[in-house]
Amino acid sequence: MEIAYYPGCSGSGSGVEYKLSTLKTAEMLGVKLRELEDWNCCGATSAHNTNKLLSLSLPARNLAIMEKMNLDTLLAPCAACYNRHRAVEVEAKADQALRDKIQEAIAMEFSAQTTTVSVLEWLVRDVGIEAIQKKVSKSLKGMKAACYYGCLLVRPVAHTGFDDTEDPSSMDQIMTALGARTVEWPYKTECCGAALATSRPDIGSRMIYEVIRNARAAGAECIITACPLCMLNLDMRQAKVEKAMGVKLDMPVYYITEMVALAGGYSPQEIGITRHFVDAISYLHSLPEKAAALAAEEEAKKPQKAARAAASPAAEKADGEEQSPADQEATQKKIEAMLKGIQKNPEKMAARIIADPERAQILAELMAQDEKKSLKIAELMVTDKDKATKVADAFVTGELKKRQKA
Amino acid sequence: MKEASALIPVTAEKAIIAKIEHEAHTSINHCYQCGKCSAGCPVAFAMDYPPRQIIRLLQLDLVDEALRADSIWICASCETCSARCPRNVDIASLMDALRREALAEGLVTDKKVAAFNEGFLGGVKRFGRSFEAGILLYHNLKTGQLFKDMELGLPMMKRGKIELMPHRIKGSQEVQAIFERTAQMGGE
Numbered sequence: 001m002e003i004a005y006y007p008g009c010s011g012s013g014s015g016v017e018y019k020l021s022t023l024k025t026a027e028m029l030g031v032k033l034r035e036l037e038d039w040n041c042c043g044a045t046s047a048h049n050t051n052k053l054l055s056l057s058l059p060a061r062n063l064a065i066m067e068k069m070n071l072d073t074l075l076a077p078c079a080a081c082y083n084r085h086r087a088v089e090v091e092a093k094a095d096q097a098l099r100d101k102i103q104e105a106i107a108m109e110f111s112a113q114t115t116t117v118s119v120l121e122w123l124v125r126d127v128g129i130e131a132i133q134k135k136v137s138k139s140l141k142g143m144k145a146a147c148y149y150g151c152l153l154v155r156p157v158a159h160t161g162f163d164d165t166e167d168p169s170s171m172d173q174i175m176t177a178l179g180a181r182t183v184e185w186p187y188k189t190e191c192c193g194a195a196l197a198t199s200r201p202d203i204g205s206r207m208i209y210e211v212i213r214n215a216r217a218a219g220a221e222c223i224i225t226a227c228p229l230c231m232l233n234l235d236m237r238q239a240k241v242e243k244a245m246g247v248k249l250d251m252p253v254y255y256i257t258e259m260v261a262l263a264g265g266y267s268p269q270e271i272g273i274t275r276h277f278v279d280a281i282s283y284l285h286s287l288p289e290k291a292a293a294l295a296a297e298e299e300a301k302k303p304q305k306a307a308r309a310a311a312s313p314a315a316e317k318a319d320g321e322e323q324s325p326a327d328q329e330a331t332q333k334k335i336e337a338m339l340k341g342i343q344k345n346p347e348k349m350a351a352r353i354i355a356d357p358e359r360a361q362i363l364a365e366l367m368a369q370d371e372k373k374s375l376k377i378a379e380l381m382v383t384d385k386d387k388a389t390k391v392a393d394a395f396v397t398g399e400l401k402k403r404q405k406a
Numbered sequence: 407m408k409e410a411s412a413l414i415p416v417t418a419e420k421a422i423i424a425k426i427e428h429e430a431h432t433s434i435n436h437c438y439q440c441g442k443c444s445a446g447c448p449v450a451f452a453m454d455y456p457p458r459q460i461i462r463l464l465q466l467d468l469v470d471e472a473l474r475a476d477s478i479w480i481c482a483s484c485e486t487c488s489a490r491c492p493r494n495v496d497i498a499s500l501m502d503a504l505r506r507e508a509l510a511e512g513l514v515t516d517k518k519v520a521a522f523n524e525g526f527l528g529g530v531k532r533f534g535r536s537f538e539a540g541i542l543l544y545h546n547l548k549t550g551q552l553f554k555d556m557e558l559g560l561p562m563m564k565r566g567k568i569e570l571m572p573h574r575i576k577g578s579q580e581v582q583a584i585f586e587r588t589a590q591m592g593g594e
Contacts, residue, residue: 014538038575040530040535040581041530043527044536047527048483049483050527054588057587105584107583151484155486194484195519196482202452207449207482277561
């Protein structure tokens with residue numbers, strides 16, 4: 001695979017480790033990156049804040065150069081560069097008059113037929129998770145990460161459209177393939193404040209703080225990003241944010257390409273992890289110990305699980321994670337059968353769950369009226385009978401209170 | 407047609423609003439003021455008028471008020487509002503168009519953001535690429551905060567994360583010509 005590569009201005013400055021690790025990631029995955037010849041800055045947000053045609057023409061010159069190089073896919077790791085190149089591709093493709101204007105402005109031929117991809121699109125869609133997984137020689141087991149997508153990788157929807165706008169998962173898929181665990185957290189597509197950290201630090205600091213605080217609250221021990229501006233804000237400005245907010249954050253931040261290259265066996269030095277502002281090395285050193293603790297925990301669960309499985313085969317299945325797809329399907333079928341039974345004869349099923357006939361009658365009425373409640377009960381009857389009784393009891397108590405009030 | 411335009415006089419405000427809507431490829435009349443944009447806006451906490459109210463100002467022809475709002479300079483262009491609008495109003499593009507109009511009319515209230523943009527584009531125009539150290543220096547000089555972020559300079563240098571000299575691309579003249587031509591062509 002040979003594709004064009006646009007390092008962007010930060011690649012030789014603040015985001016030098018993004019460039020280093022992207023090059024190593026490509027090398028490891030057998031992708032040849034050809035840097036665009038004599039590329040110029042995309043203009044970023046400053047250009048579209050100032051002059052719309054300028055904001056489309058600056059990236060268009062790069063794409064015109066790429067057409068001359070006979071390449072059709074451009075990898076732009078920086079989220080802002082990706083966003084600006086993608087914008088002109090989409091807009092000029094849809095509007096012939098606009099394309100003519102752009103050609104006039106750049107005084108070059110420009111067909112708008114190329115495709116700019118982000119690092120996430122490239123890794124997940126073009127290279128593929130399986131191909132990445134095959135190259136993992138040093139698993140990231142023990143790591144607990146918050147994948148931070150920020151704004152421009154998933155928006156605007158009409159330009160990106162490769163991952164879910166509100167709940168993207170491509171980066172989580174990569175991290176999982178590398179052996180790490182990822183957390184669910186509400187700030188994965190929130191904005192870090194971008195240039196506000198420079199122009200209005202009073203506002204920017206608070207935005208950065210909220211992102212890090214939310215990652216921590218979700219249980220993450222590090223943040224993964226695919227944008228050099230997010231990195232600049234979360235890493236370089238973290239000490240300043242700590243001072244402004246009067247708290248200690250100590251949150252290591254990594255580029256997704258650093259993680260892929262690291263799991264592929266490259267040393268933290270070669271890919272630039274030693275150049276971060278917040279110490280990002282100690283956490284990596286702590287991973288083997290965390291991985292061992294995790295393994296021990298899993299080991300300790302096994303006898304318990306075996307005991308439970310002996311007592312009730314259904315309870316074992318309730319444990320979720322280790323279930324094979326075939327087992328999951330079997331459980332699902334049992335739940336469906338149980339639900340049908342409840343719907344057919346709620347009184348009979350209720351009597352099986354609650355001994356007290358009066359309360360069982362109320363449960364039967366509840367299950368007949370409320371499909372959600374009957375589904376919940378059906379699920380628990382299959383997976384954990386004790387819990388089914390407890391939940392059913394709670395339903396009845398709640399209903400009795402409601403009736404008293406009424 | 408004549409009668410219709412007599413009924414709704416085309417004021418200067420209406421003309422600017424039409425221009426802004428045209429540039430942003432969107433219509434403010436689609437907005438039914440639900441507030442979803444403001445609820446999701448990550449910078450609404452710092453704004454004088456949250457996004458919904460900016461649109462309301464425009465719906466009420468209060469263009470001057472909207473152009474002088476701090477909000478349009480605080481907006482970080484994250485596009486959450488546009489992605490979530492149930493009426494498909496492209497609020498982020500409207501904010502963009504408002505910033506450009508405010509610049510053109512010399513109504514910039516938040517000089518710091520505009521100074522950042524100026525410093526950023528100045529480097530691109532001259533060298534073809536943006537030059538991070540230059541942007542910071544220009545920003546500090548322009549906003550009178552000489553020592554802002556100074557503590558970051560040395561650590562960045564130690565980490566090999568700052569270029570001391572700008573890199574001039576071979577086609578810097580071409581890039582300069584793009585700046586000139588797009589300015590002449592009026593930006594649209």
